Amino acid sequence: MSHFGKSGPPDISDTYSLLILNVTFRTTAEDLFPLFDRYGKVVDIFIPRDRRTGDSRGFAFVRYKYAEEAQRAVDRLDGRVVDGREITVQFAKYGPHAERIDKGRIVESFPRTRGRLRSRSPRRRYSDDYYRDRDYRRSRSRSRDRYERDRYRGRERDYYRQNRSRSVSPDYDRGHGRGRNDDKQRRTRSQSIESASPPRRSPSPRSSLSPCRTHSPGGVSPDRHSRYERSPTPRSVSPRGHPTDSRSPSPSYSDDE
DNA sequence: GTTGAGCGTT
Numbered sequence: 001m002s003h004f005g006k007s008g009p010p011d012i013s014d015t016y017s018l019l020i021l022n023v024t025f026r027t028t029a030e031d032l033f034p035l036f037d038r039y040g041k042v043v044d045i046f047i048p049r050d051r052r053t054g055d056s057r058g059f060a061f062v063r064y065k066y067a068e069e070a071q072r073a074v075d076r077l078d079g080r081v082v083d084g085r086e087i088t089v090q091f092a093k094y095g096p097h098a099e100r101i102d103k104g105r106i107v108e109s110f111p112r113t114r115g116r117l118r119s120r121s122p123r124r125r126y127s128d129d130y131y132r133d134r135d136y137r138r139s140r141s142r143s144r145d146r147y148e149r150d151r152y153r154g155r156e157r158d159y160y161r162q163n164r165s166r167s168v169s170p171d172y173d174r175g176h177g178r179g180r181n182d183d184k185q186r187r188t189r190s191q192s193i194e195s196a197s198p199p200r201r202s203p204s205p206r207s208s209l210s211p212c213r214t215h216s217p218g219g220v221s222p223d224r225h226s227r228y229e230r231s232p233t234p235r236s237v238s239p240r241g242h243p244t245d246s247r248s249p250s251p252s253y254s255d256d257e
Numbered sequence: 258g259t260t261g262a263g264c265g266t267t
Binding site (some may be wrong): 019 | 259260261262263264265266
């Protein structure tokens with residue numbers, strides 16, 4: 001929902017889509033709007049985001065009303081450094097529904113199979129299988145996967161270490177006869193391990209597994225009223241003010257503007 | 258908190 005007020009694609013029939021590549025992951029539509037609006041009438045800006053994390057995927061789509069304006073934006077903003085990174089502005093080749101687009105204009109509504117290769121069923125666009133499949137991440141970073149793998153491996157190794165330390169049952173040591181001294185050393189080592197590891201871990205790791213996208217259950221949504229304005233003034237509650245005073249208009253601590 | 262080829266949503 002990174003467009004101007006409407007829900008979904010407004011009207012791509014009379015618009016010309018530009019693909020903005022190489023944008024930073026922190027760049028938002030609000031940041032791109034003033035840049036592209038300088039060279040023409042920007043109809044809509046859309047930045048694909050990850051549905052799990054909500055982060056930008058690193059590219060954006062800007063739709064102009066006229067092709068000449070879009071061309072001018074490509075000529076002007078292509079290679080422009082935005083947020084410390086050189087972006088790439090070019091006409092979109094494919095539409096939101098995989099239409100063939102020439103110069104940002106939809107040439108063909110859909111890749112007609114000529115009534116021959118209609119074996120596949122492109123009906124399912126987004127489903128659990130989409131994210132369950134490992135080929136869905138063609139647009140996302142591979143390094144991120146490596147990071148997740150490393151982190152998972154680290155956790156697995158930690159688990160293995162703990163499990164192994166617990167596997168050393170005292171019965172086994174005492175079974176070998178030479179036990180007292182080793183028992184003390186073992187206990188010392190066990191204490192050492194316990195000291196190294198956090199004293200108390202999450203008893204229920206399932207808490208992390210929150211497939212529900214209901215982030216911020218507290219109901220606090222600071223930047224939700226304005227999308228294209230840099231006015232993040234969430235005057236939620238006074239930092240040290242109590243709700244009993246409701247909102248005392250004391251100018252002691254003005255908002256950070 | 259991280260990353261970097263590519264083509265998109267209520």
